[in-house]
Amino acid sequence: MKRVENRKEGFLTREILxxxxxxxxxxxxxxxxxxIDLENNHKIxxxxxxxxxxxxxxxxxxxx
Numbered sequence: 001m002k003r004v005e006n007r008k009e010g011f012l013t014r015e016i017l018x019x020x021x022x023x024x025x026x027x028x029x030x031x032x033x034x035x036i037d038l039e040n041n042h043k044i045x046x047x048x049x050x051x052x053x054x055x056x057x058x059x060x061x062x063x064x
Contacts, residue, residue, distance in 0.1 A: 030063050037063045 016022065021029060036056045045053040 027063075035063050037061050 036059055038054065038056060041057050041061050043055045043057055045055055047053055
């Protein structure tokens with residue numbers, strides 16, 4: 001297996017390699033991806049088969 005070095009923190013471990021977003025919190029990842037803010041901006045549609053669909057009222061409203 002090839003050795004991969006991270007110059008700042010020594011060698012990369014399997015845990016770091018399998019989760020590259022480990023040091024970035026969820027809120028920051030959602031903002032970077034351009035996720036729609038569903039807080040007070042959603043409508044719930046019953047699909048009549050045990051499932052529901054959450055539809056945004058204004059899809060242009062993004063997380064900040």
